[in-house]
Amino acid sequence: MESSLKLLQDQLVALLPRLRRFARSLTHHAADADDLVQLALERALQKIGQWRAGTRLDSWMFGIIHNAWIDEIRARRRRERVLAPAEAGAQVADAASEAPIQRLSLEAAFAQLPEEQRAAVSLVLVEGLAYKEAAALLEVPIGTLTSRIARGRATLSALLGGSEGAL
């Protein structure tokens, strides 16, 4: 038992660069991303018994990171809703969609995507997960995942100036 935990922890260490990249693409903030990874590691080790050998440890960890991020977003939204007058939220939400479309860096374009599309695109196109794996860890039907990826791609193409809106 002891040694299998040790082995898993070695695998976690080996995954750290990718976990950090995934967290970075969710948060697009270096310190937040590392905080998120640290939290996910703590949560993962608390429930390490739930991980089943033979399943992908990376998917499992991505799922834990994503859930921790969703918790954080909800907490942030709650704080904002509590503390800012009603109209502030609307302005923030509109800012991205009304911004003039121009050529952006990849990271900046990616940061423009809505939360859900960021997670889906990141898992499939950056981390290389299959649609089925990504859908399972995000706990959405595969059709939902597919449409998030399609919409995310279309937005990115437009922002990066690749497609001229041909998609």
Next chain:
Amino acid sequence: MSISDEQLMAYADGELDGAQFVTQRAALEAALQSDPALARRLALHRQLREQLGTLHAAVLDEPVPERLLAAARAEPQATVTDLNAVRTAKAAAQRPTRRVPVWSALAASVLVAAGVGYLAYSQRGGSPLALQNGELVARAALARALNQQLAGAAPEGALAQMGVSFRSRSGTYCRTFVLNQAHPIAGLACHQDQDWYIKAVAPAISAPGNAAGYRLAASDLPPTVRSQVEDLIAGDPLDASGEAQARQSHWR
């Protein structure tokens, strides 16, 4: 057969590689042969996929912070953690000699209150805060503002501006406010038996470039006040009409 963009995308992403997709794949590849526009769209999908492969790629080459290596190798803990706990622990680790005792927030509040009292002593109309049976209550202009003033409707030169109003878990109305003075102070007051009891006060976080400060944004509320709001609030804050109704009913 017409090829949907989602099919094309799935093909570019290798989702149609399995044996069960052999007919779909054949149809798609045939269409690609005869339709240059379709082939261009596929090329764009592949190009984007390749580009995205480099997203935050630099992170992979960064040295992993020591704290994450330690977290990965830590003994499994049974405690429940959240992001704030991580941050608090990190902050504590970075400043080991500056541990803040629990009572200091309270002490700071009292100091602030004393400061407000002192500053306001010379103001016409009396101090906005006073002690009543050992509890801090709003007085004078602050009490009037809490009773009458709506959020974002501070008259010219007003001492206080109102932030959000809400129902607390015990059913009373509470409101956040900022006292405009040389060193602005933010606070939370809850209404009970005619009086507004101050639940938290702290130096306001000044919003740069917003000297008039007529909007109480999230960033303006100090953490001690903010956490009190989060502890006390039941449901959502009042909207403008809810606030007006509460005022109408004298916050009861």
